[in-house]
Amino acid sequence: MKAWIRACAASGLTLLMTSPAVAQPPFITVASTTSTEESGLFLYLLPAFTKATGIAVRVVAVGTGQALKIGERGDCDVVFVHDRPAELAFVEAGFGVGRREVMYNDFILAGPQSDPAQVAGGKDIVAAFRKIAEAKAPFVARGDDSGTSKAELRLWQEAGIDPKTAGAGWYRDTGSGMGPTLNAAAAMNGYALSDRGTWLSFKNKQNLKIVVEGDRRLFNQYGVMLVNPAKHPHTKQALGQKFIDWLTSAAGQQTIAGYKINGAQLFFPDATGAPS
Numbered sequence: 001m002k003a004w005i006r007a008c009a010a011s012g013l014t015l016l017m018t019s020p021a022v023a024q025p026p027f028i029t030v031a032s033t034t035s036t037e038e039s040g041l042f043l044y045l046l047p048a049f050t051k052a053t054g055i056a057v058r059v060v061a062v063g064t065g066q067a068l069k070i071g072e073r074g075d076c077d078v079v080f081v082h083d084r085p086a087e088l089a090f091v092e093a094g095f096g097v098g099r100r101e102v103m104y105n106d107f108i109l110a111g112p113q114s115d116p117a118q119v120a121g122g123k124d125i126v127a128a129f130r131k132i133a134e135a136k137a138p139f140v141a142r143g144d145d146s147g148t149s150k151a152e153l154r155l156w157q158e159a160g161i162d163p164k165t166a167g168a169g170w171y172r173d174t175g176s177g178m179g180p181t182l183n184a185a186a187a188m189n190g191y192a193l194s195d196r197g198t199w200l201s202f203k204n205k206q207n208l209k210i211v212v213e214g215d216r217r218l219f220n221q222y223g224v225m226l227v228n229p230a231k232h233p234h235t236k237q238a239l240g241q242k243f244i245d246w247l248t249s250a251a252g253q254q255t256i257a258g259y260k261i262n263g264a265q266l267f268f269p270d271a272t273g274a275p276s
Helices: 001-009 033-040 042-053 065-075 084-092 125-135 148-158 178-188 196-199 237-248 250-258
Strands: 026-035 056-062 078-081 096-112 140-142 171-173 192-195 208-210 219-227
Touching: 026 033, 026 065, 026 237, 033 042, 033 178, 033 196, 042 056, 042 237, 042 250, 056 065, 056 171, 065 078, 065 084, 065 148, 078 084, 084 096, 084 148, 084 171, 084 219, 096 125, 096 178, 096 237, 096 250, 125 148, 125 208, 125 219, 140 178, 140 192, 148 192, 178 192, 178 196, 178 208, 192 196, 219 237, 237 250
Parallel strands: 026 056, 026 078, 140 171
Antiparallel strands: 078 219, 096 192, 096 208, 096 219
16 A cells, blocks of 8 residues: 555655545534523533433524524524413414423513612512603613513513603613623613523622512413424424423433522423423
8 A cells, every 4th residue: 555655656646535524413403592591501401412312402592583583494493482472373373393391480670779660579570660660760671572572571561561652761672682681781770671590690790689579470481392394394303303302301301400500490390291
């Protein structure tokens, strides 16, 4: 072999030496929320899934509304979000199949230590929203069609207030994720609705604190579903289903429950036995 190589070199021939192709590990693309990413859950959860199955996960972390649109286009294999009405509509329209509930946490209302609307310690989130509007205290909203944004707007509607028209001067849309929105609230001494997972992992609290929590209307359910392979045959149905099956298995549920920050559990598993 070496003599042949030397002979080729002597004759001026160029040799192209190629190594065997390295097989790429299988992967899926999951469109999910900024809360699962910014809370640190995926950094904890996904390596455990990959170790168990050999399947890598590529995450597109956006608001729930954008994640569902990515699924509608067939640009992901799985959607993992937190707005049950929008998820059910997604399935009803034929874009998703096999929706399963996975876990929950809750929303909290963060506000400044000075609490200009005097809502701290209350358990009625709708009453707190009314007080904020009456006081014209700064309220910082995501305004990005996320699950958190949708939940917030439902609460304003229940309070009988349209912040888009009544909130001139005190209601601000960031059009961004939960972390930047909390940063803006801290800078403005304002209030903001946040999922608890992102709040617990948020490092720049400054003078913000939880002012309202515990209202049943702040319950925050997460669901997962396949993008419908009948609409988008190129999606990785079998691999995506393995991800869903693992998330809702005992191992996946235990992994979710095991994610904590400073001893506080961020998400609580509640997988359902059958698709909804």
